[in-house]
Amino acid sequence: MKKEIKKQTPILPKAPTGIQGLDQLTGGGLPKGRPTLLCGSAGCGKTLLAMEFLVRGATQFGEPGVFMAFEERIEELAQNFASLGHDLNALVAQKKLALDFVRVERSEIEEAGEYDLEGLFIRLGHSIDRIGAKRVVLDTIETLFSGLTNAAILRAELRRLFRWLKDRGVTAIITGERGEATLTRYGLEEYVADCVIMLDHRVSENMSTRRLRIVKYRGSSHGTGEYPFLIDEAGISLLPITSLGLKHPASTERVSSGLPGLDAMMGGLGYYRGSSVLVSGTAGSGKTSLSAHFAAAAAARGERCLWFAFEESANQITRNMRSIGLDLERPVRQGLLRFHAERPTMSGLEMHLVTMHKQVQEFQPRVVIIDPITNFTALGSVLEIKAMLTRLIDYFKQQQITALFTSLNSGGRAEEAPEVGVSSLMDTWLLLRDIESGAERNRVLHLLKSRGMAHSNQVREFLLTDRGVELRNVYLGPSGSLLTGSARGVLEAQEQAQSLVREQEASGRTRALERKRAALEAQVAALRAEYGVEEAELQRGIAQGAARTAMLASDRVEMGRQRQAVVKATLKTLKTK
Template sequence: MRVVKQIGFIMTKLHKKQQLITFEQLPKTPTGITGLDEITGGGLPNGRPTLICGEAGCGKTLMSLEFIVRGATEFNEPGVFMAFEEKADELASNVASLGFDLIKLQDDKKLRLDHVHIDRSEIEETGEYDLEGLFIRLGFAIDSIGAKRVVLDTLENLFSGLSNQIILRAELRRLFTFLKEKGVTAIITGEKGDGSSLTRQGLEEYVSDCVILLDHRVINQISTRRLRVVKYRGTQHGTNEYPFLIDEDGISVLPVTSLRLEKEVSSERISSGIPSLDSMFGGKGFFQGSSILVSGTAGTGKTSIAASFANEVCGNKKRCLYFAFEEAPKQILRNMKSINLDLQKHIDNGLLEFHASRPTLYGIEMHLVAIYKIIKRFKPAAVILDPITNLITVGSVSEVKSMLIRLIDFLQDEQITVMFTALSLNTVVSEQTDEGVSSLVDTWLLVRDIESNGERNRGLYIMKSRGMSHSNQVREFTITDKGLSLVDVYLGPDGVLTGSAREAQKLREKTGVALREFAITRKDKEILRRRMMLESKIASLQAEFESTEEELNKIYLEEELKQDIIERNRQEITDIRRGNADTLKSKSKRKK
């Protein structure tokens, strides 16, 4: 009993300890860089140095500078930027294009730029020295504005300016201790070294808390910047390579690989813009926030379906984004006018936005980042990508697929309905689209050619539609100057007919019906006549029968009458013979 109690006591103690551990989470400093805080689970380790390394021109300086600027502007944390490469005014003008006003921040005491100029030709080394001067400078800069953030860009320049490696390494170690003592969150940038080392001078030895690797790769003449958190002590972080984009708003990293499948779902339905198509989905259309794939061969009207969906969304006063990878917006507008879709008015109302770019403009990841950014800004209810097949020109199948997975994930998280169009390259009904996204999408419409009797017609059917009843019929899909509509395929005695064959069959049917109707009326008359004939026959026979009956009746009455008279006569004669008049009287009485 006592033992049990003790064990219980130990267990509660252990439990308490565990709880304490989970409570003491690593404090983090948000960077304010779009996406980076999501990957790192809140930012960089607070009060510790972080190493950002990568090749020349991969965005190290910009990323660290953005960290300082965002800290000063968004989190009210002043920062010191110590530049070993660029002069302060050079830096200021370099980032002015990103909307960072370093001069003003400096005047507001939110930022301090310090350029450390190291020129080997001006320096002679004799004997022992240390980098106390640098420490004092840094310490002074930190204290003068109460800085919470520090960037040293690029510390390795010290190595090119000074020759005594032993002193340098010892001093570097002291520098990182100094930074930790100061309690500042620091970023140190370093050039990527040869081989497997992260930095040329092995800075990663000193910075052991958080290392972020930037990369700038050119594959098939298309460059993509990527970021990876190599290590981050004491916390969970995304381990993948994430693409990032440098544009007029600074850096945006895309934490596009969502690991969970825990998104909210909606059972609300939105119309496809084609009433007869809606009726194939039980009359209500697609689910809100679902993904729809329209695939088909060239010229089957995929863009028209997409455009009428866009028109419907905008018609309901919701926003729609249209990413065109093949046609210019003006071209789409003109073409859609021919089928009675006026998209221009939605653009004027600000409900519809076109973003047209050739896929080769930049890498596939960049497309994703760009799409992501535009969606975040525009907040649409529906997004159209037309066509995704073209993206394959800039990436491999698996890359396109992973991009689309991430895009679909993101869109579903945001409850945005997305419609893709995809071109199937072969005329044989491909059960799989080229991008292999068919398993990812919720609804898959297939538009295909039906070729017969020397003409080509479009047939549309629903390959799949998750979570709703849908028609299994192939419908003929017609594009007219009034819009799109679906016609029931004619199912005649000769099989499925479409197009003019269907019309011809309809005409034939009409003739047939007329002929039949005529035949029917003739037969009806015949019957009527027959009946009349029969009825008259019956009447004459009846009359004949009546006359015969009357004749027979007459004979019968005569017979009876005769009999009666004879009987009476015989009686009278008998009476007369007997002379018995009384009997005669009583007999006649009895008779009465």
């Protein structure tokens, strides 16, 4: 019972190719112990991919391999791969690799009777046994069809060969030339049913692009799109768009944008580390200046910054930034800032991608600036550029690199739609805009989005001063329109005047109050004085009254005295009283 359960869920073992991107695309590599058909037109990189599978198998995964070449001589192979940095001869000497050139010369061969391909089987079997090979490449076995005329025998033998390879348990790549209507000219796909990979080489807009597609992978999920790949001195690198998953870490660390005003719009902290920032705007709206601030801030933190300039030379950028008071030469001297200036038309999109990867791997920056991404539009369709940027952004996120991309919006376009259509890939989107009013063009900055943080919804005026970029508050005019530049200045002056008036009014009122109090106090004083006068008068009246009474009394006494004789008795009575 237990055994049965185990059998029900066998995981298809895979043989990793070690080729960047391909293993992610196939979820671990090619089907282990089974043959894989690799088809494509001439010169699309079949041999290279197959050889890289062997070389990496031998050097990285401890799986020796046999390369059976039907088209190229061993010396040619060794030479070709020496230019790609692989020393095949050394691997052969170490018994990690066996090379066998199978010469099929039609003019030498004469068929006389029945035959089979047992000779080839023994030959391959011997090579496998000699080095204990786990991997086999047959490149291109279809050559047999041009050397041998009996197609019936050939087909039967090929079928037997693929089964034999499976029985031997070797992971095999069989290459095949692409046919008119079929995957391979001789229909090898009939025999190899486990995994079919197609390579393609197309030229569009004078730039060639190689692409890889997994047509079929029995028993395994796989990326289904066409994935561009590159061949350079490091071999093949395939850059799947999303590597099949969004698994990059998300940091909560924040990095300053270099502008306190802008940081303030993002809760005072700036961007998230490892996030991608898009700065879009019309020509001359200050995209590069904003980037320069970011670069300078990174350098000030002691972090390395890599600047891909696709429009200006490094010198031009440093000179221009000096004019707004930013010294980018110092970080360059300190080794904290590196410019990689290149015309976008120098190479195709894929080459750019690889160059960027290499530069990043070399310099190990924590901040990358790409200025501008819109110049790539000369190199491919919007979709292709988007695919490329997606891969770039994924890569940067994996590396926890904070990336700032600038995008030029040409005049007539809708301003909230950057040309490359990548805004959905970005975590933070700053839009720089020119506002024309009152015979002026002024720059304003919008923070259109900033994932995962509270951010200001306010428009700010963006000033380029000789001390760098400054962000100012923007005023609303009476009709609700934005006031920037001198209009803002006027409004500011007006507000100042108004506040002066208000101040004056206030102090006036204070003075009036003072006066009133003074007046009241004066009134009080006057009243008091009046009262004093009245009191004095009254006192005097009282005193006079008393005096008069006294006088009256004395008058009477005098009169009595004078009338003594007459009124002695009266006086007596008065006295007794």
